[in-house]
Amino acid sequence: MDITLFWISFIAYFTATLLHILFLSLKSNRLSVGATVFMGLGFLMQTAAMIARTKISGHLPLTNMFEYVTVLAWFAGGAYLVSAWKLKLRILEAVTGPVIFMLYVSASLLPKQAESQLMPALQSVWLQIHVSLAAFGEAVFLVAFVASLLYLIKARTAPVVPGSFRDRLPSADTLDELTYRCVMIAYPLFTIGALFAGAVWAYKAWGNFWSWDPKETCSLIVWLVYSAYLHARLVKGWRGKKCAVLNIVGFVWTLFTLFSNLILGGLHAYGV
Amino acid sequence: MKKTLQTLGSLKIALWLFFALGAVSLLGVIVPQRPGSGFLHDLYNSVPFLALLFLCALNLTVCVITRITANLAHVFKKEFIREPENLRAMKHHRELDRDGFADTAIIHLTKALQQKGYSVKENSDEDRRILYASKGVLSKVGSIVLHLGVLVLFAGGLVSSRMGYVDYLKLGSGAAAPVRERPFTIHVDDFRIVLNKEGKVKSYETDAELKGKDGKTILKKTIRVNDPLIHDGIHFYQSSYEEAPASVHEVRLRLTLPGGPDTTLTAVFGTGVSLPRGNTLYLHDYFCDFSLDMKTREPSNRSANPDNPALMATLMSAEGDTIFQSWLFFNHPEFHGMRPDNPVRVTLESYRPEYQTVLQVRKNPGVPFILTGILMASVGLLLLLYVPVRRVYALALTAQGRTRLLVSGTSSRFEGSFIREFGAIVDGPPKEGA
Numbered sequence: 281m282d283i284t285l286f287w288i289s290f291i292a293y294f295t296a297t298l299l300h301i302l303f304l305s306l307k308s309n310r311l312s313v314g315a316t317v318f319m320g321l322g323f324l325m326q327t328a329a330m331i332a333r334t335k336i337s338g339h340l341p342l343t344n345m346f347e348y349v350t351v352l353a354w355f356a357g358g359a360y361l362v363s364a365w366k367l368k369l370r371i372l373e374a375v376t377g378p379v380i381f382m383l384y385v386s387a388s389l390l391p392k393q394a395e396s397q398l399m400p401a402l403q404s405v406w407l408q409i410h411v412s413l414a415a416f417g418e419a420v421f422l423v424a425f426v427a428s429l430l431y432l433i434k435a436r437t438a439p440v441v442p443g444s445f446r447d448r449l450p451s452a453d454t455l456d457e458l459t460y461r462c463v464m465i466a467y468p469l470f471t472i473g474a475l476f477a478g479a480v481w482a483y484k485a486w487g488n489f490w491s492w493d494p495k496e497t498c499s500l501i502v503w504l505v506y507s508a509y510l511h512a513r514l515v516k517g518w519r520g521k522k523c524a525v526l527n528i529v530g531f532v533w534t535l536f537t538l539f540s541n542l543i544l545g546g547l548h549a550y551g552v
Numbered sequence: 553m554k555k556t557l558q559t560l561g562s563l564k565i566a567l568w569l570f571f572a573l574g575a576v577s578l579l580g581v582i583v584p585q586r587p588g589s590g591f592l593h594d595l596y597n598s599v600p601f602l603a604l605l606f607l608c609a610l611n612l613t614v615c616v617i618t619r620i621t622a623n624l625a626h627v628f629k630k631e632f633i634r635e636p637e638n639l640r641a642m643k644h645h646r647e648l649d650r651d652g653f654a655d656t657a658i659i660h661l662t663k664a665l666q667q668k669g670y671s672v673k674e675n676s677d678e679d680r681r682i683l684y685a686s687k688g689v690l691s692k693v694g695s696i697v698l699h700l701g702v703l704v705l706f707a708g709g710l711v712s713s714r715m716g717y718v719d720y721l722k723l724g725s726g727a728a729a730p731v732r733e734r735p736f737t738i739h740v741d742d743f744r745i746v747l748n749k750e751g752k753v754k755s756y757e758t759d760a761e762l763k764g765k766d767g768k769t770i771l772k773k774t775i776r777v778n779d780p781l782i783h784d785g786i787h788f789y790q791s792s793y794e795e796a797p798a799s800v801h802e803v804r805l806r807l808t809l810p811g812g813p814d815t816t817l818t819a820v821f822g823t824g825v826s827l828p829r830g831n832t833l834y835l836h837d838y839f840c841d842f843s844l845d846m847k848t849r850e851p852s853n854r855s856a857n858p859d860n861p862a863l864m865a866t867l868m869s870a871e872g873d874t875i876f877q878s879w880l881f882f883n884h885p886e887f888h889g890m891r892p893d894n895p896v897r898v899t900l901e902s903y904r905p906e907y908q909t910v911l912q913v914r915k916n917p918g919v920p921f922i923l924t925g926i927l928m929a930s931v932g933l934l935l936l937l938y939v940p941v942r943r944v945y946a947l948a949l950t951a952q953g954r955t956r957l958l959v960s961g962t963s964s965r966f967e968g969s970f971i972r973e974f975g976a977i978v979d980g981p982p983k984e985g986a
Contacts, residue, residue: 397748400776404778468938471929479926485777487916508570512563512567
């Protein structure tokens, strides 16, 4: 049941992606509205899938790579819908939507078996706190990443061709400010969820707050990059291209960290 | 001295340290780490890495010390703006005319601000009333609390690494071991692997008891993963389990009797099995990784891994005579000490291992600091980034029975909601006399 709902939401997100691409080419607002509707449908179906999976397995769907990537995509879908409602920046939606769909594609390639019996190490309330906050933070980092990419396109010095993609983008300042606001929301979630809650859980389970596990270390690097971003912006007054590049590096590393346990092993490898 | 402090606590140094820490940490991810294997393979315990952490802590400490005064000044600052031009220069400002005197306008504005949670202070000159209101100023200490929290966390880690220890105890049911630096021992009453209906592992459980020197029980608890036993600063964690090196639960044997078909039977280790003609087969002395000292001929375990399981079988007659005594090798059944004319030939077909628990014993004196540091850093972070500092300034100038009210405001974050709030404060319904 949960897998069927997953595939229905997959189709909805795929349709939204097609509509987004058509919107970018044909510039019709109706296509953008249609894309947002399908993103909303996909989000609802995905919510239903997560509820179904929770009922089947007896626990929240946070315990393996498939579940984590779908939860991350779900939070990102929620962030997309909130930004569509609040900001109404169609171009931003048109780029964010397909990025979310790419997450969904990667989830579709992972083993989807729901495991009702959690391993002893995962039987803790800290699982819910650590994983959900980390996913929430990373989802908002995703929106910031898209805003930074669009900033770099908008802020190029070459003359703008009227009606071009670059011309249709919001102002560079708007994109820069949006990036900053997203990082401000995401950074505490990621710090408290991924690092602090993870450390407390490790202490409860294994006696050690920090053991330089590959995924832990990669998450620390993510945190250092975003810490540098915030310090440079808040204290040094950095704006613009430097911030955008730092933000993009941070999210690319976040993506690597997400899949690092598949390559590097370590304590988090049980989540495969 | 001041310049040195400024450099040590500078953001530029901090950013470089972030970069260096990230790069070195990345190196440790790429190069496989094995404690005690040299610099690159034990990077996180190496002197250069620890020096880098020290520099980070030093930079953070100096930063906190040099900025604490400025941050606290922000909390307590009261800014009364007396000139209309200064208010008009602010991004959010409004000018209103009110009937009546300045007092009334200021009273209404004060009420509106207080309803929105602002702390309001008043001042006055000959011809004007001046008002300053603020809320959320505590978030200015968020930065201090956050950075102090990280320092406390560092300190906790240092305390644990210098004054703590980690031991691993491998204990079977009924076994006991002393606890380092403590006047009590840990006894394992039972260890079990609990399976669910589908045969999957549900939990690993150790029934443990702490006993004092007098043998009296201090504490009893079932230790599980995520549920350690904690007493007197010592933590006992369910770390793992392994096959007991010197005991098995039960064995399955194949018996070959002369002239008869082979039979199989299951026997409990440490007991005797009755055989035809009144003979009894005793099963004793198990080694999980059998090895024989060629000088002393004494058997022992080469390792704790079940690489060469072997069991001693002794066949005794009804009269109590030993017919044969032979090692039965699970991996090498052809290697034994039985003769062709023995009344029975015994082969070890399989065995059910006995498991012993592996408990991690940890003294972690830095835990209170680390948990406090995490709490401080979390609170500080939420204050700093989620609580906006909002200030409202007002000037009421009275002339010819009418009051000109100038109101301006600033918000450090969430400007959209501040604009709505500011509008509600300023445009609230005029009260009586206005």
